[in-house]
Amino acid sequence: MNETPIERLLTAGLKVFAERGFREATVRDICARAGTNISSIRYYFASKEMLYREVLAYSFREADRKYPQLAFSDESLPPNDRLKIFIRNLLMRLLDESDLGFHARLMAREIAEPTEALHFIIDTVMKPRFMILRELIPQLVEETLDQTDIDRVIHCIIGQCLVFRHSKPMIERLCPEVISSPEAIDRTADMIIRFSLGGLRGIDLSKGGLP
Amino acid sequence: MNETPIERLLTAGLKVFAERGFREATVRDICARAGTNISSIRYYFASKEMLYREVLAYSFREADRKYPQLAFSDESLPPNDRLKIFIRNLLMRLLDESDLGFHARLMAREIAEPTEALHFIIDTVMKPRFMILRELIPQLVEETLDQTDIDRVIHCIIGQCLVFRHSKPMIERLCPEVISSPEAIDRTADMIIRFSLGGLRGIDLSKGGLP
DNA sequence: CTTGCGTTCAAACATCTGTTTGAATAGGAT
């Protein structure tokens, strides 16, 4: 127990909230894993909900520390490479099974079942990256797309990454090999990149196919 | 109240389970919406969990009734068309906002946070379609892919559809227009189809890009 | 040593929730 009770509660809370969701997580469980008394949450965080907010903030700090996305934002790189970096980085974050895996799970939870904290997450974490993709995608297709179609393309791309986190239980039953090792995950990232670059090309080729 | 208590409990249960998840759903809430006494769940279904299983089964029956997937299984159709049908059908199911919307939400929940019922769902609902895709995809790419890469491609495709359901709260904050109307959803389906067909072509074009 | 403060602890409390119970009700068959 070399960490402070506050740190232990944050890491334990991250795990439990990620694994069971806010409601299913019990303060008794969190305190047990943190090795603290049950009343420590009240003492240090006032309530379970306040602890949850602190855990969210802590989780984001850790994620950005471990997988910084500087290269993706580098406008001097070719758009192609920037997209590759983005996809690989996103998939790695999502499937990281160290402590960061809990961050991805927590985020997936917030996206699927928002608490009041979602708006904060979107505005501070998602939106900046989304805006970068908005200016990146048009550089990768010849046809000029309207904003809404660009947004659709963006979701086609991130959807391919998200599915490997969101549908993990299903994947592990149907075809676990696709993400069963770091090499497999790497190959999955390659596949998403090839598929996405092809998809972007496909949009150009099939133009006029729509009214 | 022209329906039987059993029917009312099933529809009410579907809504509440879909909106709040198994654990957060309360039998009192379900019974209130169904207009039945609190002990009716025990009387007709033995327990909350048994009700949940029956709701799942009921939900699948309704989904298959409303969006049958016969054409997708028709091996006499060109592979291209079968994929288009599959994508459009899946997206429609996922974004249907009638009673069926609850089905999609319920399924998304099961996929993300499996109960013991997940295995049943996968084996009876997902797997058959997955197996069809497994024989369909190779017909759409020239390069011969191994099984694992085929499974990756499959998830790239369904991931593009799933994201519009799973990340709906985020989409509605960042770019609601992409799924804000039946026409918009239709156009999203078109985009996924173009993107996927392009992606499949891209796999051929970029072969050799991997070790 | 005594005091004071931050911290830890076990027990109790209040509420919510799934389940159970036993009586009340209704409707049809005899």
Place this chain on the structure above:
DNA sequence: ATCCTATTCAAACAGATGTTTGAACGCAAG
């Protein structure tokens, strides 16, 4: 009318869980 069965009902029960409490502990300052 009587009986039987199926159904409905309100109340109670039991367990889990977030919160609260007040005492105990430890340690540094005076």
